[in-house]
Amino acid sequence: MSLISLAxxxxxxLDKKKAELSFWEKVFFALFAAIFGVAGWFSxxxxxxxxxxxxxxxxxxxxxxxxxxxxxxxxxxxINEIGEL
Numbered sequence: 001m002s003l004i005s006l007a008x009x010x011x012x013x014l015d016k017k018k019a020e021l022s023f024w025e026k027v028f029f030a031l032f033a034a035i036f037g038v039a040g041w042f043s044x045x046x047x048x049x050x051x052x053x054x055x056x057x058x059x060x061x062x063x064x065x066x067x068x069x070x071x072x073x074x075x076x077x078x079i080n081e082i083g084e085l
Contacts, residue, residue, distance in 0.1 A: 014085050021078045024071055031068045035061065 011019075038061045046054060 014082065017078055017082045021075065024075050024078065028071045028075060031064055031071060035064050038064065
């Protein structure tokens, strides 16, 4: 029996959901930081950067926003699940 399965056996469902919520909140705010970082880089370097780099940066920006929406929906679902416990 591994240590993780032992800890999992002793955690209540509420504690598991709270830990999962905490993880996804950190991911959410890290994505915010990445989006603002990419936007800041783009706004200061769009005149001097190569076109391929600008396209790649734009794609990263769009995918980060899409992933942010997915993470937000996951957080919202976890909060609803905690409310039902």
